Amino acid sequence: MTARFLSTAALLAAFATAPALAQAKPDFSGAWKLNVEKSDPMGGGGGGGGGGGGMMRDAVTTITQTATELTLVTKFGENSRTATYKLDGTESVNPGMRGGETKTKAKFDGATLVLEHTRNMSGPNGDMQVTSKEVRSLSADGKTMTVVTTSQGPNGETTRKMVYDKQ
DSSP states (O other): OHHHHHHHHHHHHHHHHHHHHHTOOOOOOEEEEEOGGGSOOTTSOSOOSSOOOHHHHHOEEEEEEOSSEEEEEEEETTEEEEEEEESSSOEEEEEOGGGOEEEEEEEEETTEEEEEEEEEEEETTEEEEEEEEEEEEEOTTSSEEEEEEEEEETTEEEEEEEEEEEO
16 A cells, blocks of 8 residues: 555656646756858848858857856857846846947746847937847757847837857
């Protein structure tokens, strides 16, 4: 009777923990390189293949993820850019392009990481604000990361898919 009880208890425990395991947060840690052939071209949305643009083609992004933060270090040529995001949905501030700053809220939504960015930039036509939503996901084997970014700026909405291979 005791063996039967223990077997039943083990089976029930396995079923009870299965949903929790299925909802485990993905770990994006590692070195990632843009797969130009599988990514949308730079400068616009839609359409697949052949994209990526000059320096980004050779860029390597290294991601370090802890329970509370995600840090991305992108190296392209002699330059690098670092951004750190809190993963609890509170705002993180990082240097932006063109002398501005980027405010981001990051949180997990099931198996995806959603980052909502607000960038304030100065350009030849004055100051402008660009908002974007970036959704990161991993393939089942963890060797491919897909990032779909939808941006809203002065020229309207654009969507771009970028696919990265783990190095």
